[in-house]
Amino acid sequence: MRFSHVEAFRAVMLSGSTTAAAEILHTSQPNVSRSIAQLEKISGLQLFERLPGKLVPTSDGLSFFKEVQRSFAGLRHLEEAARRIRRFSGGSLTIAAIQLIALGLVPRTVKRFAEQYPEVSISIHTGHSSAITEWVDDQICDIGIVSQLNAAYALESEVLYEIDAVCVMPKGHHLAAKTSLGPSDIADEPYISFPRNESGYSAVDAIFEEAGISRTINLETSYSSITCSLVAQGLGIAIVNPLAALDYRHTDIVTRPFRPAIKHFGYLIYPKGRPEDRLIASFVDTLKLVLRDDKHLLTGSSLP
Known part of the structure; x- marks a missing residue:
């Protein structure tokens, strides 16, 4: 037949x-x-x-x-x-990202990605860069987004972003009248800091020490999202990655550029020798498009 x-x-x-x-x-x-x-x-x-x-x-x-x-x-x-x-339907993707990216950029990316590929299963994890690096090295996660690279691990990587930190403060704060802020502006203000062993603190600390200016540190937290939430409560000002502040733009906070510039980096990491994967490539492309849109919200134009 x-x-x-x-x-x-x-x-x-x-x-x-x-x-x-x-x-x-x-x-x-x-x-x-x-x-x-x-x-x-x-x-x-x-x-x-x-x-x-x-x-x-x-x-x-x-x-x-x-x-x-x-x-x-x-x-x-x-x-x-x-x-x-x-169309990658029925596939799965496991992503790990530092918290400030996992709370904002990743969900926005997943929303846009899911509109194109609704049947893909996605798992999202968050942790510090060191933990994410281990997860990717153990191939527990397909993609990692970290703020620091660890040369001890043989992973493939690429720069996702390089962006200047901003000073975040409550709406109506007297410093909001300035177009940019420096160490001397913050000297007498209640300051919310990262703990001394967290990345980013040393760069901020070095700038204030070089300027010979002490800060009034009354609160410490490891997470930029918590920092922005504390600022919104009027508990102080802080210097953060602007992508973290972006997620709180609808709350009672404002941002101003901080000078001298403090750079924040984001890196994509992958297992070494991974085969070409269209699902991962498509997600990364979507991630970069969403990041570009986020940068437009921050600056009104694309950043390098």
Whole structure:
């Protein structure tokens, strides 16, 4: 039994005649009639009664048509499965990111990515750069987004962003009248700091020490998101990655550039020697597009 025989039978059942079936299949009417006759011979079933000018399905023909329809439904399922595979549907992706990225940039990226590939399963983890590096090295995660690279691990990496820190303060703060701030502006202000063992503190600390200016540090936290939330409560000012402040732009905070500049870096890390993966590549492309939009919100133009 050939597929062409079954296809001809189905076309006749759906269209009502061999002539209409021939048009559907882009073939001749004699070819359709020949396929039906061969199918009846092979199956041992009389599928139609031949009446003048038409074919009438027999009870066997109707029963056989039900089975044919089930088979074609299975073929449609396979076609849909192929489309899902082409669009990464049914795939999975595990992402790890430092907290300020995991709370803002990653969810915005996932939202846009899911609009294109709704059936992809995504798992998101957060931690410090050291933990994320271990997860990616152990291939627990497909992609990592970190603020520091660790040369002890043989991972592939690329720069995701390089961006200047900003000073964040409550709305209505008297320093908001300035276009930019420096160490002397912050000297007498309640200051929310990163703990001394966290990345970023040493760069800020060095700038204030070089300027000979002490800060009034009344609060410490390891996370930029918590820092921005504390600022919104009016508990002090801080110097943070502007991507963290962006997530709090609808709260009672404002930002101003801080000079001299303090750089914040973000890196994408991948397992070494990973095979080319279209799913990962597509997610990274989406991530970069969302980051570009975020930078527009921060500055009104793209940053290098």
